[in-house]
Amino acid sequence: MSFYPYTDNGGSALAIAGEDYCLLASDTRQSGEDYKIHAGYVPKAFKLTDSCVYAGVGFSADGVALVKRVRQSIEWYRHAHEKTMSTPALAQMIATVLYSKRFFPYYVGTILGGLDENGRGVVYSFDPVGSFEAELHKAVGSGAELIQPFLDNQVNLKFLPEVERTPLPLDVALQIAKDAFTSAAERDTKTGDYLEIFIIDREGVNVERFDLKRD
Template sequence: MTKQQANWSPYDNNGGSCVAIAGADYCVIAADTRLSTGYNILTRDYSKICKLADKAVMASSGFQADVKALQKVLSARHLTYQHQHNKQMSCPAMAQLLSNTLYFKRFFPYYAFNVLGGLDSEGKGCVFTYDAVGSYERVGYSAQGSGSTLITPFLDNQLKSPSPLLLPAQDSSTPLSEAEAIDLVKTVFASATERDIYTGDKLEIVVLNADGLRREYMDLRKD
């Protein structure tokens, strides 16, 4: 079976896929490094992951010029916050800032689909998923981008996130260990690369835990 083109316009985005998984004491954020327009690959080594604070990392798909503009705005506001409060933002605070920033531009929005991951004040992993105009939710895992329609059902099947409507509220972190989460991310990207023409080349994985931040890489299909 040949690869299917995702239902995205080839003229207004740069494609790609992003995934984040939150655990009891870690967060894994991953994205592929292919930057493309339509059927043209612009570069095979472009990072879609941005470190916003020591405990907050954002991965973005969509139109990368808008993504860069959004990252610059968030960095500037975070710097102002550090000067005023003499500390860095927590991940939940950064999640609210990102929501406010996107909502402020809702009438001419950034063409960016973001997932924010990190550690909260208790050291637990947290993932926040967004639409283009700032609506967001804290979840155990999320996928964004042209491969999200392929990746999300896979994650649903493996992780079976409880409904947020359950009472009492369920913990949003996933039950996987850090190593299991990394293996799952590698598996879903290897699968998505087989079907999505905008996802491929190399996988960048960022792991946040109590020891800090580290990166891992894995080669994906290059066709």
């Protein structure tokens, strides 16, 4: 049997950008191979600044390593420039970090959610080698195939092409996130236990936790 350095610890994450907020949600279950559940509470989303949150889903060890490296770069930037890195600048920095590891990539699906310099919600999604783009909403992880079509329907209104798209109110986005994870947890054994929702607005970052399916 050949050596393979990666494993998929499962889990899902999503982000929705609003007019003056960004919502980022992830479950906390850590799974292994053969339907094993290693732990019920292993966070996948982390606050980086007062206006930015990161979520990484896939190989848990790589997700933790990436967060440590990014936080170190944020601290260096703060000391060098005496200010906090903006969310768009953070997105570019994470892309550079991921690209620097392109020959042995971090095995994670990455989302960055936060506010831009004008206080508007922004969402950036990355592939493992650093390519990234700004989006209105994004889902990654083992439940992404279930969650992304739901977001396309409820957030982007792709079933109503003639309707003008306007940013969702926060309470609607919260309900969509809860519904998406409730449904995904029923069908994806690697998504479950708890749902953590990070709400980023001008006041900072707040976290809410909800129960999900535990079997």
